[in-house]
Amino acid sequence: xxxxxxxxxxxxxxxxxxxxxxxxxxxxxxxxTTHVLNPTxxxxxxxxxxxxxxxxxxxxxCQVFSVSHGVALRDVAAVLAQLEEAxxxxxxxxxxxxx
Amino acid sequence: xxxxxxxxxxxxxxxxxxxxxxxxQDHGVQVAAASDDVASTVLQAAxxxxxxxxxxxxxxxxxxxxxxxxxxxxxxxxxLVADSQADEEALLRAIExxxxxxxxxxxxxxxxxxxxxxxxxxxxxxxPAMLGPLLRRLIERQREAAQAAERLxxxxxxxxxxxxxxxxxLDHEGIAAQLVISPxxxxxxxxxxxxxxxxxxxxxxxxxxxxxxxxDRLERIVERSAS
Numbered sequence: 183x184x185x186x187x188x189x190x191x192x193x194x195x196x197x198x199x200x201x202x203x204x205x206x207x208x209x210x211x212x213x214x215t216t217h218v219l220n221p222t223x224x225x226x227x228x229x230x231x232x233x234x235x236x237x238x239x240x241x242x243x244c245q246v247f248s249v250s251h252g253v254a255l256r257d258v259a260a261v262l263a264q265l266e267e268a269x270x271x272x273x274x275x276x277x278x279x280x281x
Numbered sequence: 282x283x284x285x286x287x288x289x290x291x292x293x294x295x296x297x298x299x300x301x302x303x304x305x306q307d308h309g310v311q312v313a314a315a316s317d318d319v320a321s322t323v324l325q326a327a328x329x330x331x332x333x334x335x336x337x338x339x340x341x342x343x344x345x346x347x348x349x350x351x352x353x354x355x356x357x358x359x360x361l362v363a364d365s366q367a368d369e370e371a372l373l374r375a376i377e378x379x380x381x382x383x384x385x386x387x388x389x390x391x392x393x394x395x396x397x398x399x400x401x402x403x404x405x406x407x408x409p410a411m412l413g414p415l416l417r418r419l420i421e422r423q424r425e426a427a428q429a430a431e432r433l434x435x436x437x438x439x440x441x442x443x444x445x446x447x448x449x450x451l452d453h454e455g456i457a458a459q460l461v462i463s464p465x466x467x468x469x470x471x472x473x474x475x476x477x478x479x480x481x482x483x484x485x486x487x488x489x490x491x492x493x494x495x496x497d498r499l500e501r502i503v504e505r506s507a508s
Contacts, residue, residue, distance in 0.1 A: 204409055221409035228413040234420060242419040246376055247405045
């Protein structure tokens with residue numbers, strides 16, 4: 183038996199997104215909740231498309247923010263953990279199956 | 282006057298003069314020098330110990346060369362590219378060249394001043410609405426580079442030498458002379474290289490190597506295979 187690796191973050195698509203000047207608001211109509219995202223969290227959420235890997239996300243963040251891989255990984259993981267806890271993002275394996 | 286020491290790089294004299302005057306008089310920005318090319322910018326940035334170099338987005342100035350030389354300075358200044366419109370291509374070029382930020386000009390000079398202050402504090406400045414598309418473009422570039430690297434691995438050491446010489450600008454006769462083989466053999470190698478890389482012409486092969494930043498890696502591969 184092989185253990186699947188869940189490394190593809192995937193966002194919930196049935197949310198409404200409203201962009202404001204320096205923040206974005208995600209509205210979860212089904213659960214009646216709203217979530218405020220800063221620009222970085224919003225960009226990361228947008229890239230949770232089920233095809234972009236965590237490594238790819240971290241490498242791109244490193245390039246834009248001129249930070250080390252370790253710092254970028256810590257920051258991206260923190261944002262993803264918050265998004266997952268809020269029920270906005272889940273994880274999928276390479277075969278597209280979610281956790 | 283307090284705040285970060287700024288060098289402004291703007292090749293157009295009238296725009297440069299107007300920007301310096303407005304930044305200094307209306308916004309209290311400490312513009313210590315202005316310049317219009319790479320060499321004078323590096324010299325001025327070192328002379329005034331600049332905190333931030335603001336570079337107008339212009340095709341007449343090599344941004345990668347400027348960033349490389351500014352990063353090599355002791356106490357290297359931070360680099361902000363100032364544009365007059367929100368241009369995703371210009372933002373991508375700026376970040377890939379090594380700039381620390383990009384101001385889109387959408388908020389006018391007040392927005393530029395905010396960006397200068399943020400970048401002097403050590404922040405990376407990217408307009409919020411442009412961050413997502415920028416990250417997506419960078420990820421696409423990473424994937425293209427990885428795919429091209431996979432194709433390069435399929436080349437034989439001889440074919441890599443041929444490709445490296447092609448990138449250096451040699452035609453099949455020049456490659457033949459360099460490798461001490463017949464022009465027909467060089468032509469055959471070239472055809473195999475093009476087929477393995479999945480490109481239709483020599484120009485496309487050169488572009489593939491250049492766009493994916495593999496030229497250095499190719500040279501190292503060639504050095505290793507020649508030693």
